[in-house]
Amino acid sequence: MAGGRVTRVLDWFHQESAGAPAALQARAARYLEASGAGEDLAEGLAAAATLALRATLEHPGGRDVALDLLAADALVTLALKARATGNPAGLAEFAARLRAVGAGAP
Numbered sequence: 001m002a003g004g005r006v007t008r009v010l011d012w013f014h015q016e017s018a019g020a021p022a023a024l025q026a027r028a029a030r031y032l033e034a035s036g037a038g039e040d041l042a043e044g045l046a047a048a049a050t051l052a053l054r055a056t057l058e059h060p061g062g063r064d065v066a067l068d069l070l071a072a073d074a075l076v077t078l079a080l081k082a083r084a085t086g087n088p089a090g091l092a093e094f095a096a097r098l099r100a101v102g103a104g105a106p
Contacts, residue, residue, distance in 0.1 A: 009037040009044045016078055028052070028071040042083035042094060049075035050101055076102075 010032055017025050031052045037044025052072035059065040076098060083094045 009041055012041060012082070013045070013078065016081070017074065020074065023067060024070055024074060027067045028074050031055075031071055031075065042079045042086060045075050045079035045082055046094075046098055046101075049079055049098070053102060 010029060013029065013032055014025070017028070028048070031048040032044065035044060035047040035051055037047065049072050052068050052075055056065055056068045056072055059068065079098065080091070080095060084091050087094075
């Protein structure tokens, strides 16, 4: 059930982002929900980060897009943390793939 997986990822996200500004936490959570996060925690966070980065790059500009960029940054950081915790041997490859996605966005 996809909803259960998203809930698991959101629960982990809220635990790991405790203490972050509420507006940032809410914006990042919105991208997590939109991503339909799957079984793999790091992949779900990375998918949400990609959505946030695309939204940032497609925005015409202005200060209101800053929160999307901060959400993308937070989600990438958490994706890397999740991969490092769950599969340290796969971290370098995962980080390289995230970088390639970021370089190719949108």
